[in-house]
Amino acid sequence: MSIDASLRERAARVVPGGMYGHLNAALHGPGYPQFFVGGQGCRQLDADGREYIDLMCSWGPVVLGHRHPAVEAAVTAQLAAGDCLNGPGPVYVELAELMVETVPQADWVMFSKNGTDATTQALMVARAATGRTKVLMAHGSYHGADPWCTPSPSGTTPSERADLIEYTYNDLASAEEAAARAEGDVAAIIVTPFKHDSFEDQELAAPEFARGLRALADRIGAALVIDDVRGGWRLHLGGSWETLGVRPDLYAFSKAMANGHPIAAVTGVDALRGPAQTIYSTGSFWFNAAPMAAAKATIETLRDIDGVALIERAGTRLREGLAAQAASHGFVVNQTGPVQIPWLSFEGDTTLDKGMFWASACLREGVYLHPWHNWFLSAAHTDADIDRALLGTDAAFARLREEFGAD
Amino acid sequence: MSIDASLRERAARVVPGGMYGHLNAALHGPGYPQFFVGGQGCRQLDADGREYIDLMCSWGPVVLGHRHPAVEAAVTAQLAAGDCLNGPGPVYVELAELMVETVPQADWVMFSKNGTDATTQALMVARAATGRTKVLMAHGSYHGADPWCTPSPSGTTPSERADLIEYTYNDLASAEEAAARAEGDVAAIIVTPFKHDSFEDQELAAPEFARGLRALADRIGAALVIDDVRGGWRLHLGGSWETLGVRPDLYAFSKAMANGHPIAAVTGVDALRGPAQTIYSTGSFWFNAAPMAAAKATIETLRDIDGVALIERAGTRLREGLAAQAASHGFVVNQTGPVQIPWLSFEGDTTLDKGMFWASACLREGVYLHPWHNWFLSAAHTDADIDRALLGTDAAFARLREEFGAD
Numbered sequence: 001m002s003i004d005a006s007l008r009e010r011a012a013r014v015v016p017g018g019m020y021g022h023l024n025a026a027l028h029g030p031g032y033p034q035f036f037v038g039g040q041g042c043r044q045l046d047a048d049g050r051e052y053i054d055l056m057c058s059w060g061p062v063v064l065g066h067r068h069p070a071v072e073a074a075v076t077a078q079l080a081a082g083d084c085l086n087g088p089g090p091v092y093v094e095l096a097e098l099m100v101e102t103v104p105q106a107d108w109v110m111f112s113k114n115g116t117d118a119t120t121q122a123l124m125v126a127r128a129a130t131g132r133t134k135v136l137m138a139h140g141s142y143h144g145a146d147p148w149c150t151p152s153p154s155g156t157t158p159s160e161r162a163d164l165i166e167y168t169y170n171d172l173a174s175a176e177e178a179a180a181r182a183e184g185d186v187a188a189i190i191v192t193p194f195k196h197d198s199f200e201d202q203e204l205a206a207p208e209f210a211r212g213l214r215a216l217a218d219r220i221g222a223a224l225v226i227d228d229v230r231g232g233w234r235l236h237l238g239g240s241w242e243t244l245g246v247r248p249d250l251y252a253f254s255k256a257m258a259n260g261h262p263i264a265a266v267t268g269v270d271a272l273r274g275p276a277q278t279i280y281s282t283g284s285f286w287f288n289a290a291p292m293a294a295a296k297a298t299i300e301t302l303r304d305i306d307g308v309a310l311i312e313r314a315g316t317r318l319r320e321g322l323a324a325q326a327a328s329h330g331f332v333v334n335q336t337g338p339v340q341i342p343w344l345s346f347e348g349d350t351t352l353d354k355g356m357f358w359a360s361a362c363l364r365e366g367v368y369l370h371p372w373h374n375w376f377l378s379a380a381h382t383d384a385d386i387d388r389a390l391l392g393t394d395a396a397f398a399r400l401r402e403e404f405g406a407d
Numbered sequence: 408m409s410i411d412a413s414l415r416e417r418a419a420r421v422v423p424g425g426m427y428g429h430l431n432a433a434l435h436g437p438g439y440p441q442f443f444v445g446g447q448g449c450r451q452l453d454a455d456g457r458e459y460i461d462l463m464c465s466w467g468p469v470v471l472g473h474r475h476p477a478v479e480a481a482v483t484a485q486l487a488a489g490d491c492l493n494g495p496g497p498v499y500v501e502l503a504e505l506m507v508e509t510v511p512q513a514d515w516v517m518f519s520k521n522g523t524d525a526t527t528q529a530l531m532v533a534r535a536a537t538g539r540t541k542v543l544m545a546h547g548s549y550h551g552a553d554p555w556c557t558p559s560p561s562g563t564t565p566s567e568r569a570d571l572i573e574y575t576y577n578d579l580a581s582a583e584e585a586a587a588r589a590e591g592d593v594a595a596i597i598v599t600p601f602k603h604d605s606f607e608d609q610e611l612a613a614p615e616f617a618r619g620l621r622a623l624a625d626r627i628g629a630a631l632v633i634d635d636v637r638g639g640w641r642l643h644l645g646g647s648w649e650t651l652g653v654r655p656d657l658y659a660f661s662k663a664m665a666n667g668h669p670i671a672a673v674t675g676v677d678a679l680r681g682p683a684q685t686i687y688s689t690g691s692f693w694f695n696a697a698p699m700a701a702a703k704a705t706i707e708t709l710r711d712i713d714g715v716a717l718i719e720r721a722g723t724r725l726r727e728g729l730a731a732q733a734a735s736h737g738f739v740v741n742q743t744g745p746v747q748i749p750w751l752s753f754e755g756d757t758t759l760d761k762g763m764f765w766a767s768a769c770l771r772e773g774v775y776l777h778p779w780h781n782w783f784l785s786a787a788h789t790d791a792d793i794d795r796a797l798l799g800t801d802a803a804f805a806r807l808r809e810e811f812g813a814d
Contacts, residue, residue, distance in 0.1 A: 021689025282428025
């Protein structure tokens with residue numbers, strides 16, 4: 001029995017189903033290992049000693065590569081002094097200043113732990129500011145896993161979702177209709193910087209949709225909230241909609257902010273500073289200094305090395321390579337989303353049969369990517385790493401052709 | 408200007424109000440420093456280099472003392488291998504097994520990050536199991552800071568709290584009445600192991616109240632949830648109501664579980680294993696290996712050194728010392744709650760004038776405790792440390808007598 005299988009067997013006794021949440025390997029397809037023991041740069045090592053070129057980056061958090069020396073040195077130094085104390089460390093101020101300096105929209109910042117903390121806190125601020133209750137969100141968008149937003153209704157109540165009104169991503173008219181249905185009671189419009197729903201091709205935000213949501217929020221006096229938990233720090237260091245020239249009232253950040261260390265943040269405009277002071281939102285570990293030191297080192301490093309450009313370069317090389325391979329093997333594929341946070345699906349593959357087969361074949365070739373969730377690239381992916389990954393994907397396309405034939 | 412004042416000035420520009428949440432020093436009283444730079448054992452160092460005997464333990468998380476060597480070694484080793492990966496490490500299984508072994512009620516465990524994550528997740532499991540919506544909670548109990556439970560209504564909506572029905576702590580009849588009002592729709596009864604509301608004397612749970620809640624939950628088919636976020640790992644390693652012989656269906660743990668490293672957990676009974684598998688609850692950092700390694704080292708160390716007995720010894724010495732001092736200075740005080748998580752109030756001090764003055768006087772004497780929130784002791788508090796703290800509290804009582812006169 002493999003080490004992974006043996007760990008799964010033990011886990012099944014002491015955790016419901018053995019595993020849960022987005023890292024549950026049972027959901028990813030055949031052959032995916034559940035347990036990992038190490039990471040270095042853009043490589044990860046599973047419990048049985050198999051190494052992968054990592055195209056998932058732990059579902060987003062790892063943006064500079066695993067065990068980045070500047071980040072780990074900052075964490076080690078902070079842990080050696082003190083981490084969880086009776087108040088924050090000076091690094092709290094330094095990180096807040098750095099974020100306000102880096103994110104043009106930000107006049108202030110509040111830190112927390114989970115992406116869900118940040119989206120929830122952003123809505124609290126919007127509600128405190130407006131005295132209103134309803135939130136407009138795009139149908140199918142993922143904003144976290146609290147009862148108000150988790151994609152599964154199990155364990156949630158109708159009341160917990162009663163304040164949401166849905167619109168359709170990239171359909172401004174649907175957002176206007178949703179606002180009309182709320183009859184003046186809209187506290188916030190929440191939106192992801194691009195459409196990254198699982199199981200579906202991704203969609204970039206149409207510039208006129210982004211500008212239209214901003215205008216709609218202004219017209220009805222609601223806060224525009226960008227949930228940049230997934231996109232943040234890969235598309236633009238100033239917040240993902242800087243690429244479109246549209247600024248929200250509130251940004252929610254997490255994931256890549258500290259290269260894998262646990263922290264989240266909301267940034268806001270000056271008009272929301274007072275309302276933000278009225279909410280009570282906290283957590284036992286929200287002011288721990290080590291993850292703040294990690295975030296400071298991560299953001300400074302991304303800035304100093306132009307991390308976004310490096311990630312974009314890796315993503316472009318991967319996309320072009322995959323496009324050429326798919327064509328040469330006779331497959332029609334859709335590569336969607338920003339190149340830094342890419343996904344590939346096979347045309348007409350509604351059952352995901354081809355996608356699951358291909359992803360598992362990539363895995364056997366030492367390339368870790370995902371059959372129905374977007375991937376993430378990092379600044380640690382060099383041209384050589386992408387070329388090594390493309391060797392694996394090419395072999396996987398060849399196996400797919402043997403199994404399914406060309407399109 | 409002190410370093411603390413200068414950091415506060417900078418923080419006020421980039422964080423709403425400069426600080427928020429339970430560590431906001433502005434709420435604690437005059438003289439409290441906001442910023443800390445180090446901790447060692449039961450001592451903390453503020454940004455201006457003043458050292459305190461720490462009777463707050465970072466509001467609970469630090470249970471073995473700051474920078475405990477076994478915990479920090481486990482964290483360092485795990486960080487050196489890998490922390491935030493594409494799946495959990497073997498330590499996930501080892502920690503889950505350790506918790507199931509340590510907590511007699513536990514047949515399984517699910518990990519998360521914040522105490523609020525754990526209480527929220529416990530209610531989701533209870534609702535998934537029962538298909539019901541309502542939750543009975545004690546009026547004034549703190550169960551976290553999500554909109555459903557935060558003590559401030561600002562930024563929350565009526566719908567978000569519509570599923571709560573309140574009862575009175577230690578009043579079984581009130582819980583029965585609350586259940587009756589829910590007309591058969593009770594998913595869970597949530598309760599803290601003792602009453603630890605801020606600004607009030609604490610109350611231990613009456614054994615008949617605890618047994619009565621258990622019987623009530625059984626009779627109406629609801630899950631009994633103990634929110635052991637604050638009490639856990641100080642009163643009993645098997646869950647705080649092991650001291651009363653009452654076992655809940657679900658325990659929520661966090662704070663002291665990993666000696667300051669960010670992790671939370673829900674443990675449950677076998678009957679809830681299936682329902683727990685149906686909820687979708689996750690977070691980007693919930694499976695990070697370093698905090699799990701910290702939790703494993705913390706629980707093993709607490710077990711090996713009989714940490715609860717050490718904390719109880721320190722708490723008893725403190726309580727006896729304070730009682731003698733108060734009497735000798737002519738004050739009538741109430742010392743409430745378990746000795747491990749104590750609080751002291753002055754008889755008739757409804758305005759907290761005496762309590763605030765005394766706490767600030769303790770602070771000036773190098774003893775960090777809190778005027779309106781319970782304190783926390785740790786296994787690092789030796790007799791000598793408590794005696795050193797008592798020197799400070801004695802001086803503070805003397806100042807209080809100069810200012811207010813004896814009772």
